[in-house]
Amino acid sequence: MNEELNLPTPYKVFKVSCDSEPFYQFTTKNDTVYDVVFISCENYFPDNTVCKDRVFMLNFDISKEVVGKRTYDANIEITIAGIIISFFEGVENVMLFVCDSTDSKQRNRKITFNKWYNNHKEKLKILKIDFSKPYYISIISREDNQLLPQLHELLKVQIEEFSEITK
Amino acid sequence: MQAQKKIASNSTSIIRKIIEDKKAISAFIRGEKSIKDLHERGIKFANPI
Numbered sequence: 001m002n003e004e005l006n007l008p009t010p011y012k013v014f015k016v017s018c019d020s021e022p023f024y025q026f027t028t029k030n031d032t033v034y035d036v037v038f039i040s041c042e043n044y045f046p047d048n049t050v051c052k053d054r055v056f057m058l059n060f061d062i063s064k065e066v067v068g069k070r071t072y073d074a075n076i077e078i079t080i081a082g083i084i085i086s087f088f089e090g091v092e093n094v095m096l097f098v099c100d101s102t103d104s105k106q107r108n109r110k111i112t113f114n115k116w117y118n119n120h121k122e123k124l125k126i127l128k129i130d131f132s133k134p135y136y137i138s139i140i141s142r143e144d145n146q147l148l149p150q151l152h153e154l155l156k157v158q159i160e161e162f163s164e165i166t167k
Numbered sequence: 168m169q170a171q172k173k174i175a176s177n178s179t180s181i182i183r184k185i186i187e188d189k190k191a192i193s194a195f196i197r198g199e200k201s202i203k204d205l206h207e208r209g210i211k212f213a214n215p216i
Contacts, residue, residue: 015214021202022212022214023212024216037196037212038213038214038216039213044181044185057185061197101186162182
């Protein structure tokens with residue numbers, strides 16, 4: 001059964017599950033359905049007991065849409081921002097945002113997400129650290145999160161070494 | 168030297184895994200992959216809200 005979250009967002013957000021795996025979902029005025037999925041990052045930092053339980057990868061995309069009805073809708077951005085605000089009520093939560101590169105539209109995704117971030121960052125009191133090469137990866141946390149410098153260094157080293165190796 | 172190679176190898180695999188996992192999750196949302204496919208990659212859903 002889908003459980004409605006009490007978020008102050010223009011679109012109602014529901015917690016749903018598929019084979020007992022939880023994620024979030026909302027439907028726009030055009031009947032477009034968005035899925036928002038958080039993934040545990042514990043596999044990426046198995047040796048770091050502090051980071052591994054507090055870092056989550058955010059994913060969201062359209063899961064269902066009516067052909068020909070896609071239009072600009074500011075309420076999508078506000079609803080996603082509302083979900084992110086709720087996520088950061090967990091003081092120590094850290095978000096990893098990776099731009100999907102499957103269809104080579106990763107740069108467009110980065111630009112859109114940056115625009116959304118800039119629209120809401122002051123209200124959220126969060127910080128974002130971006131890596132652009134070889135992939136668009138961002139770490140986002142509350143300004144008062146003590147884990148951020150540690151995670152930044154951890155990911156920076158990994159990305160620099162990866163970039164060196166794959167040159 | 169061996170230790171350096173091991174660290175480099177870990178870095179490659181972690182970043183590559185993050186990127187490949189991202190592709191798999193996007194495919195799941197689009198209905199092109201199943202939960203089982205994600206489980207096979209070791210992907211664990213979370214409920215942080």
